[in-house]
Structure formats: C-alpha cells, structure tokens
Amino acid sequence: MGYIDLRSDTVTLPTQEMRDAMYKAEVGDDVYGEDPTVKRLEEMAANIMGKEDAMFVTSGTQGNQVSVMTHTHHGDEIILEERCHIITYEVGGIGYLSGVQVKTIRGINGIMDPKDILNAIRMEDIHYPKTSLICLENTHNRAGGTVTPLSNMKEVYQIAKEHDIPIHLDGARIFNAATYLNVDVKEIARYADSVMFCLSKGLCAPVGSIVTGSKEFIKKARKYRKMLGGGLRQAGILAAAGIVALEKMTKRLSEDHENARLLAEGLNSIKGIKVDMSTVQTNIVMSDISATGLTGAQLSSKLLDYGIKVNGAGDYNVRFVTHYYIKKDDINKVLHAINTIVKEQ
Amino acid sequence: MGYIDLRSDTVTLPTQEMRDAMYKAEVGDDVYGEDPTVKRLEEMAANIMGKEDAMFVTSGTQGNQVSVMTHTHHGDEIILEERCHIITYEVGGIGYLSGVQVKTIRGINGIMDPKDILNAIRMEDIHYPKTSLICLENTHNRAGGTVTPLSNMKEVYQIAKEHDIPIHLDGARIFNAATYLNVDVKEIARYADSVMFCLSKGLCAPVGSIVTGSKEFIKKARKYRKMLGGGLRQAGILAAAGIVALEKMTKRLSEDHENARLLAEGLNSIKGIKVDMSTVQTNIVMSDISATGLTGAQLSSKLLDYGIKVNGAGDYNVRFVTHYYIKKDDINKVLHAINTIVKEQ
Amino acid sequence: MGYIDLRSDTVTLPTQEMRDAMYKAEVGDDVYGEDPTVKRLEEMAANIMGKEDAMFVTSGTQGNQVSVMTHTHHGDEIILEERCHIITYEVGGIGYLSGVQVKTIRGINGIMDPKDILNAIRMEDIHYPKTSLICLENTHNRAGGTVTPLSNMKEVYQIAKEHDIPIHLDGARIFNAATYLNVDVKEIARYADSVMFCLSKGLCAPVGSIVTGSKEFIKKARKYRKMLGGGLRQAGILAAAGIVALEKMTKRLSEDHENARLLAEGLNSIKGIKVDMSTVQTNIVMSDISATGLTGAQLSSKLLDYGIKVNGAGDYNVRFVTHYYIKKDDINKVLHAINTIVKEQ
Amino acid sequence: MGYIDLRSDTVTLPTQEMRDAMYKAEVGDDVYGEDPTVKRLEEMAANIMGKEDAMFVTSGTQGNQVSVMTHTHHGDEIILEERCHIITYEVGGIGYLSGVQVKTIRGINGIMDPKDILNAIRMEDIHYPKTSLICLENTHNRAGGTVTPLSNMKEVYQIAKEHDIPIHLDGARIFNAATYLNVDVKEIARYADSVMFCLSKGLCAPVGSIVTGSKEFIKKARKYRKMLGGGLRQAGILAAAGIVALEKMTKRLSEDHENARLLAEGLNSIKGIKVDMSTVQTNIVMSDISATGLTGAQLSSKLLDYGIKVNGAGDYNVRFVTHYYIKKDDINKVLHAINTIVKEQ
C-alpha cells in the first residue's frame, strides 16, 4: 500500500498468510456441497457466533439482504435505525428484493430507544402491514463505529420475543463491538436470530461475509443466496482466507481502536477540528472540520499530496477508519499533515 | 343514520341526488372506453384540478398506489412524511406494489421542512437508490386535518423540479384544504405532478376517487389500474354519484369546518380535555382526554350509549370527524354527552 | 342498446331490476364491515359455491390476482394453461404482483392433461422454485368458452392434494360451465380451493366479481384486496345488483348457449366460414373466415354498417359472444348480414 | 480429483497456472474501482465479445438475473425457450427479482423457431404486458449442449430489432458453441445486446462469470449487481484465475468435444443405451438407458463403485459432461464400466 489509506477498512488487502492459505486451499463444487474449506469456515463461524448454522456470502450487503428476504414476506413492515447501513448503502434492496416497507427510528449513536421500537410494532388491522423484523447494527457505521450496549440489545430482544418478531443483526464489525465491550462475540450474537458479519473489513479477507442463524433459517437462506447468484463453485479459495481472518485477525482489533483514539485526540487538539470523543469507541473517527475554513472535499484533496486518503462524510465532516495496515506511526504522519494543511489556511 | 357518527367522513352515505343520478346513469363498458358517464366525470375532474387528464379509481388507496407505481421504478427511494396515509394505512403497498424504499421525514402538523426534503434527496452513487418521488398529503389526516400552506408546497415543488423529481399529492381531502385556504383547488394542485382526491369522504359519493395528471401519466396509470383490477365495466353507475359530488358537495365544506371548530371549542371547555386549536383547521378534531381519567376506548364505549360513534386514535386520544350528516345540533348533543360522561368520572 | 353487440358478454348493461335494487340498496362503510348488502351478497355467494367464505371484488382480474397473491409467495412457480386469461389478459400481474414464475402447459380446448401437470410439479432442489399453485379456467375463454369436464378437474385435484398444492379456479363464467354440464355449480367448485366468478359478463351486473374459499383464505385475501385499493366504502350499491345477478340471471344461460349454437350452425353453412362445432359449448363462437377472402378486421368493419359489433380474434378469426341482450331474432339478423357481406366478396 | 467426475463441467478445479495467478494477483477495492486485475479481466472480456463494456459476476445465475433486471421493468413479459437454464435452474429469480411474466416457446434442440418468437411478441393493448426481452441460450444446457446456428440467431435478432426488443444471450458455454461453429465468439455475441458467459465450467476458473454489453447497460447493471451483493472488495484474486481462463482455456475445448463424441459413440454401441448423435455437438452427452433395465439413479449408483460420477437427468436418462479433467483414457474406463454393469443386468 503506497498510501496511508484511511477511507475505510474495506481497503485492507489480504495478508501473506491469507495468500498462502488460498494458494493451498482444498476446494470442490460448493453448489454440490463438496467444498471442504467452505464447510470448515461455515462450521467455525457458526461455533464462534453460537448459532446452529452458517453460510458464506460474497458481501455484507448480500448477507443482510438475504437475511431480510428470509425473515420476511413481501408486504411486511420492518423496523430499522434511520441511518443504518441497510437503508443507506444497500441500493434500496429492502424494497426491491424483499418488498417490505420500512419504519425507521432515529437512534442516538445508532442506538434505538426500546420504547420507540415497541411503539413502532403494528397491531393487527386491515390497514396495517405486519411488523415482521427488527434490524440492529453493531457497531454502527454511520454513527461512527459506536457500540450498542448489551443491555439495550437484551431489552430489544425481549420486546421482539414478546411480539414474536425476529431480530437480524448487521454485525459487519461485530468483532470491533466485542473488542470494545470486552466480551465474547457470542454475548452479542445471542440477542439476534440471525447475524451477518464481514471477513473483509477489519479482518482483511479479500472477499466474503457470513450469515449465521438456526439450521432452518440458513437452509431457507441458501436458496435465496442461490437466486441472487451467490451460490459459488470452488469458493474454498475465498473461504481459506476467511478461516485465517477468523483465526488470526479477530483478536488484534484493539490496536485499531487505540490508533483511532490517538488520531481522534490529535485531531481534537488541532484548532478548528472537533471530534466527539464519546463516539470514538472502535476504529472509526468522525470529525467536524467546519471551523478550519476547509470543506471535507478540500481537506481530502490536500491530504492526497501527502499520500493520505480519507473520505469526506459530508460537507464539513471527514471520516477516518483505522485497520491492520495503519500503524501508530501513520497516525502521527496524518496528524502532522492535517496540522500543516490547517495552519496554511 | 341512526347514530351521530363522527368516526370518519368515509361513513357518509350517498345523498338522494346521488341515488337519483345513479339510477338514471347512462353506462357502457369502460374497459372499451365506452362509458359516457365515466368519461364525463374524468373530464370534469381534470378541469377542476387543472390537469390534462384524469382517471376514476375505486379508492384513495388505489389512487395513491397506482400513482406511486406509475412515477417510480422498483428499487427507487421515495420521500414521504412519516405519518402520512400512504405509509400508515395502505397495508405496506409501497414496498409490495412499487418495490421502493421509503425515506420518511417528520413534519410539523404534517408539513415537512423543505430543507429536510432537500437533504433527503440522494446524489448519484453506486450504493444509493435513486430518489424518484416526493409525496405530500394535504390536508394531512393523522396530523388532524391540518393544511399545508401554498408557500410550503411551492418551495418543495421548486426543489423537486431542480432535481427532476415528480411530486404526488395525496389530496384525499384537497377540497377541505382549498376551503380552508380560500383558494381554487387548482392553486393547490399546481404544485404537484399528480393529484389523488376522493369523491367519497366529505363529498359523500359511495365509492370512488380520482387521479389526475398529464396525459402520458394517466395513460401509463390506466395500465397499472387494470392490473390491480380497477378497470371496471359499467362504472358509470358510480361515476354518476361522483359527478354530483363534484358539482354539489365541494362548496359546502365550510359548514363541516365550522362544526369541527364548535366541537373543538366545546371540548376544550370540558375539564380534562385538551384540543390544540391551532390544528383545528378543517373537519378533524384530535383531542387529548388523558386528564379525564378515561381512555379513548372507554369514552368511545360510553358514547355509544348516547348513540354517538367516535374513534379512539390512541390510548388517550379521541378523533372526531365532521361531515355532511353532522349538523350543528349534533355537535351540541355530543358535547352534552361528553360533559355528562366526564363529570360522572 | 342500439347495436347488436356480440363482442363480449362484458358489454351487458344492468337490468331494470338491478337498477331498482341499486336505487334502494341499504349501504354502510364496508371497510368497517358495516355494509349489509355486501354482507348479504358475500354470504349468498359462499353458499352457492359451497365454500366457507366469500369476498366482493371489483373485477375478475382483481379476483384472480388477489387469489394468486394469497396462495403463493414471491419466488414460487405456478402452473397454468398456456392461453388462460390470467396469463393473456391480466397485464402481466402474475409477475408484478405475486413475483412468481409461470410454468405453462398447452391444453386441448383449454383442458390440461393431468400427466403434464404432474410432470410440471417441481421436486425440492436448491435450483428449483417451489410449485405452489395450479390455476384452472372453466369455461376457458380463449379456447372458445369450452368446458373442462368434472373428471379432469377431479384428477387434477387429486394430484394437487397429493402434492399439497392448492388449486385456484378462474370461474369467470362458471355458471355457463355448470349450465353446459347440467350440474350444480358446487360440483365444479369443489375441485378448487378458491374460485373466482363474475357477476358482470353473462350475469349482467354492472361491476363486480366474487372470490370464494376457506375462511382463512378470504381473511388473508381481504388484506391484499385492501392493498390493491379494492376495499370500498358504500359498496352495497354494486352488491345490490350482484344479488339480482345471482338470484335471477344464473338459470337462464342456456338461452345464450342455444343462440350461440344457432349462430355457429348458421355460420358453418356460409361458404368460406368454418366453425368447429365441438367447441361451441357455451356462449362463445370462434369462427375461421379465411376462405371468405375477408380478414377479421374487414368483416368486423362491414358488420358495423349493419349495426352489429364483433371482435376480430386474430387475422382471420372472428369471435361472437351471446348474452342476455342478444335474442334469437338478432342471430338471424347477424347471419343474414354476414351472408350478404360474404356474397358481395 | 480421485473420481472420474462427469456430472458437470462445474466441478472443474482451478489449474495450477490459475493457482499461481491468484497467489500473485495485484488487488484493490473493486467497489472503489481500484482493483487492477478485475479491470484487466473486464477489458479483456469486453474485447473478446466485441462489446463496449464488461462486468465480473460471481456466477452465471447472477449474470443472467442481473441482465434481465437491467433490460426489463417489473410487469413486462419476456420470451424464453421452455427448458432454458434461466427458467429451469435459477430458483424462479425471473419472477422474484424482475417481476416479469414469462412467455415460453418450445424449441427443437433448444432452438426456437423465429416465427414462434414473432407471434409471441405482444402488441400494445390495455390488457397486455409489454414484451421487453428475448433470451437465448447457446449452447443449450438441457437440450444436451446443442448449438444454435448463426442463421437462426441472426433471424431472431432482426425480428427483435424491428420490434425494438433487446436480446440477452445466456452464453454460459459460448466458447463451446464457437468451437463447434468454428467461428470467433464475437460472431455469436453480435446477435445479442448482452452476453453472459462463465469463466468456471469448461474454462476451469474456480468462481466467476462475465456480463458484457453496452457501456450504458453495464453501468446500470453494476448497480443491480451491488444490490444483489455481487460488488466485491479485493475481487482481483478471482479475476486473476479468470484471465488465465480466457487466455489459456478457450482454445482447447475441441478436446472435450472429441471426448464427448467418443463417449457417445461408445454408449450407442452398448445394448440398451441410445444416444441421439445429432445432439452430441459439444461437451454434453444425453443418453437414454431405459432398455437396459436400469434407472438413471441405479446406473449412477453402480458407477460410483468404479470411481465414476454421473448425473441422472431423469428417470431413464443419464447426462455425461466432459471437461479439462476428463482424458481420453477416462472415457474408455467409463465405457468399460458401463458395459460391465449393463451386462450384469
């Protein structure tokens, strides 16, 4: 990586160990259920999440969309946080693929108030769609990688169970959440009927995510995955990297969190830049640079000259994401560059 | 009508004049375009709204849903007020029939802030659905029959045009809005590309609503109407009542508004009942009875003994709707009954 | 009716008795379940078909589409005869509204071979959609009003039951089928889980059809009807005509069949016109006029000068449909006119 | 590969050269358009097919489904051969994902009569869906790998252009067709607006297919691919194998065809087994074993003891597919084994 790339943790390249694993991967035709490496990954993933079964998918979007398709019927209504990934970044798949209407709730740091969820559940009436799913996201991407506490998840889960409504967890970065909460990832996953998490992003696999849930759920989901074209042939190549991701990369995320914190503190000490430190919980830093006189696009463009890539997340906001390929030293370089740029204003 | 029925203006029976008109209606097979009465109604409706063309539909829901189907493609995103009729009472048709994702905005008295609409419009990005429609509702049912002012509609319309996004107006009670604003209904309709309004409700026709818009829009909409089973044969029977509705019933709605105001003021003077008079603009009164010690369901049940029907609109709210069959004298009876019931608490 | 209109039985106007019944109809808000005339019609219809429950819809298309929506899930496959009404004339609603794939079977006179149906049922496989519905049509419109015998229906029904697949019967003209078979209509309806039939067409009601089935089916179907905008307010106006249709018009269809037969025989005796008499079973006559030197469009146009309306059903085919407003004398006039036109060639 | 696996060419493992290429592949985040290997593959594929642009997808099903989604609108009708892959093996995606109704035509050896296609195109009518796509499949899988001649494709293409209807070609095995026809693959691709072909199957890549078409088509298709979860991150790993597939594996398919022919002739000489040699054109052999007294399942099971895998393609049919890992010597072993098994009957 020539650049210090803080745009997203999706830019992570496969590690050398992943390259080796892919090279030697034993593969077969997974549509026939004959790829041993895929099978091993799926078993491992189910175990780690404490679920009965698991399924490899080619992206977080595929995992989320197949999960919603599997939980719901066309014409239902589902409850999600207003700025969640499913609503924001999945190309309107909710309407197109599942034919459901959304009821969104504005959360604080991505955390919905259980009372709002309770109020949003529809009773039976000829005018009303059926509420058939609640979606959570932990960590919450657009809120800045913030973590929903277990107590909130538990409360939502109880409301859901009382109303016989399943919960899907978009856990794209669930290992970041578990790292922050300092709990086994199972402790988070238990408050959801299905969990999607990514092998790419912070875990560095080149391609792939996992959906976990009950045996019955995954069986049904496999058919939807096939329809979407996610039934792969010798997928063991990708699964091999996924196994390395699960075995080696889930325990080191605290480094990324420390780097994010360092960066956030450094940014906060630059005149004109504000970071709400209470939201810097994992590997994402959202900064407000409006008082610098620079727009996000301008800062982003100037940083390129320093070999640094960041994403404008709005007119006067910049998002930084730390990951395996961002070292403490890089953080210092970034802070130095921004300091210089801001002073020149 | 044995009861004083304030549950909704949908309970209005056809007037004697409508009965007569239906009896004598000249009809033909409207699927072949041969029903003269339907044609006459559609031309009259287009003229009244200042649109090129119009189409008879069997309900407001059908009119709204066909309009959204016609304006959008599956996978788009559309913007609506959070508590609008389309989202609340149309059985999740938005997702089922149009396959669109909704972006809801919380309005004040059902009126969305144009800035919120502007912010909600998506730019082009591989992750984003296309924003392809903005829906307005005037008067706004769940907000209590409140009217969106022309200035707001104009501002939203300009934003929409700048982004090449059509506007659909759910004008189920657009004549109530025009009455309140004291303008020709065309002045409201001009800020929307398609307008749905109801011949039933305050206008007393037994069945039917109208969708108006450009010739091209209505041509496309007719095909969707046929698919939904709204292509009728000798529909002139119903259209005949619709013509009476348009000719005789649109000018008298101020009576209903006066009765609503009388009722609201009377309720406000009853201890324990609160009505926000600023929202009593047309024929709907939303009251908060929590301080009476009664729930909406309890009051509703007790009023039945007095021959009065109302709708609980929530735990401690009661909704009253005035219409052609509610006379000033009925208002006094209702107030008297409620007074008595509350005192007995 | 100034014209002798043989284009379709959909052109039938309401009878005087229907006008009277509509005029006096007792009505209420059917969305609240308060329209006594609708209720009476629905009960009567359920009884006549031998089903638990019934629902008024605004057209045969709405009845068929809602039935398919209710029986199936998006992504299923359904079996239908290749030229059935649902596939041919319902605007592609099967794909749009139900999201199902169709497996069509070519029938003889609209009658599918039960073996073909058996072969078309999918077994469980990751690549296959689930077969979730079989649709029949009796009488079969495009085949020329031909009747599927009870023995065939019974055989198909048994196959369906063995595979736990429901049957929907498009019985738009089921009373014509019953008349031809000389059985109670229940004897046909028993081999289907849901039956749609029309009050318009041969029965002369201005608007409306009925869906019948189990209580559970109709309950679910009502919600889909609402979504499509088929939940009407004071629908009793239309239902009143429907009651007359059921009470007075179902027993007289043999007249229409006799007239059709007369017409067919007459046509067959005209040089250049061929009618397959084996298909002239009910009120539809399909004729091949290719040897007259006239196209269907030409004959149709020339007949207009005689005050006669017919439909070209293809380049050299003409379709004639008899109904309540076609008397024996009209048949003679039509034959005379065609004879004259053909001779002039 | 311990087994002689003739079930399908999807079982092919990546070659050593593919393993090497994947190991060394230069990758980036393809959602940001930064994966150089994916870009190289897509450019190469577009060139080879003579199209403006190309897009990598994770399976043939994804390529076909995204193509149909891109060409059509919900509610359209599309024309396909009755037993094509899209209808048979893609989990009903046509209805679910594109909301279209299908009009199927029975072909001979998978080849539709252009006259049947012409007749199937709908004219404009309020009752009719719009015909918006024709799908071809060359080679045709279920017909036994048979090839549609260029003359037929050209004729269909002309009909399509006259009616302004696009053509999608499911060319999963288009290189087998080109090999049989002894033409450049462009000569086939020119008669279609979009072409999907597989890098897996006969070309041995572990995962992946390609969709090619105009720039505008591919741009739109990329968004649907993203929605289905087919937007991958470091997809260059898979693309690297795809490049080897295109560079090295497309020219050797005649070997597979020769082996298929050898096998077919050998089978034909076994008493009780019939192969229609006229259909043995590429790498698939369909055999009728009914006269051996064995079912497909029985033969398949007995062959397993010989280390041979085949697929029953029906009660008394067995399908054999040759590919890179099937050598001439294997064909002899298979024939010997079948001969022995049949004699033992």
Ligand SMILES: [Ca+2]
């Ligand atoms: Ca990565």
Ligand SMILES: [Ca+2]
């Ligand atoms: Ca579903």
Ligand SMILES: [Ca+2]
């Ligand atoms: Ca009314």
Ligand SMILES: [Ca+2]
């Ligand atoms: Ca649309």
Ligand SMILES: [Ca+2]
């Ligand atoms: Ca359904």
Ligand SMILES: [Ca+2]
């Ligand atoms: Ca489309």
